[in-house]
Amino acid sequence: MSAPPAQKHLGEVVLDASGVEKSFGVLQVLRGIDLSLRKHEVVCLIGSSGSGKSTLLRCCNLLERIDGGTITLFDHDLSDPRIVEDRVRRHIGMVFQSFNLFPHLTVLNNVTLAPRRVLGQSRADAEASALELLARIGLSDKASEYPDRLSGGQQQRVAIVRCLAMEPRMLLLDEITSALDPELVTEVLQLVSELADQGMTMLLATHEMGFAREVADTVCFLEEGRILESGPPDRIFAAPTQPETRRFLQRIIEAGRL
């Protein structure tokens, strides 16, 4: 097996999952996941709906509690009862499929709420850095608008910026383009690519195979709560070894999504 081309220097392991299990009632969603994410690395989770991608992401920032195995984040075991959830989450940004901007707050207040309340920044400081971030994505003029007046792509970019305002160590992106009209997907993916180029550590679940291929350092194929296959995108997409992976990619190709 040939080594992948060294595109960028990966740092130390920031997130390490081993044997992670999670059930909702009788339904076991994660059945022993092993995964590690290094600094600056972009890992893409692919797999059909219900394979456990979202649940895995939600376990990483403690929106869900795991039933078995361990998740280690920055060398802290997340199952340690002394761990304070809010302290974990302030270092991990999460972007959702449905944007989840706060509809009663302006774009600017959406971005500044957490820095002010969690990091104790002054309103002036928080707004200054928020406006800077909004300028980076070309949405400065929308700062005083309410989210409902923005397009889906704009909303999702604001949601990403809202995370960035907390200066997170890593991002979890949960199918962030799945709720977008096709013509709006590009602007969001472009922003994610830029973040990847800047060395942001990211774990993302996606149905955009072309994007995964382009941006990922590692692709993991999930099925029924297990990682069946993982490796560099070129190998996973060009020469998958597992029959399930091949079947999945075949369906994606037939649907015209690759």
Added chain:
Amino acid sequence: MATQPGAAAGVSDEAPISLYAQRPPRLRGTAGTVASTVSTIVLVGAIVVLFLLPSSAGFRHEFFSPHYLWESFRLHPSDYLYSVSKAFLYTVLLSVICEPIVLVLALAVATLRMTTGPVLKPFRGLCIAYTDFARGVPLILIMLWVGFGIPELNAGWISSQSVFVYGGMVLVFTYTAYVSEVVRAGIYSVPRSQASAARSLGLSSRDTLARVVVPQAVRNVLPALLNDFVSLQKDTAIVSVLGAVELTHAAQADASYWFNSAPYAIAAGFYLLLTVPLTRYTDRLLAKDRDRRLAGSA
């Protein structure tokens, strides 16, 4: 009959179709304005004529006698009983003091009921029992119970408060139960994903509730909430069973002194003065919120 092409079951291209209205078309433009003006004049005219008919003199005197209307309205009625205007102040004061207290306590009860910690379990049970009780027992019964019961306790300052205080307490007690249920419904109406987003930004559960969930919840149930407040304003009348001279009681006293019902018209006018602006304000808020949020889409 030979089958026509395309004449499969459920497909018909034979019956003639009329696209014209069966009734005469609705009047529009100038004709519409004329029509609505005429119908308004007819309706208002009919009411005025009925009211001014000679045979309505008794009705006019009993319900709208200018003399008694004025006497019960003026601040210092000559030698008779109560000024309905003064009683209006009592009603306004009672409402205005009770409403914010109800809102704060209702938020507390609603959030307490939605906690999940084991320590608070008995308190959740208490909240459920309380809302069941306060909503299930007539307000007037609780009013009599508390308003006469507590003074009879002879328990120092607790038993020596004014009727205003006991009446207010009972209103708060009952309405907190209603409003807390409205608030709870509002909190459930906010998608869980909003809380997920807030928590994943590192916001504490308290900040998530106070800054993300409750503001949206209150917005979603604003009409129901203000409905309850309108209701509370009217139910201040029940404090009259304790002897408080609020609007209804003052009007009743004047009316029975004069054997004339005109004071009730004044009292009704005052209630409307209190409740109609609140209703209109709610409508405006809702319209504004809707406009603001839908301005971009549609």
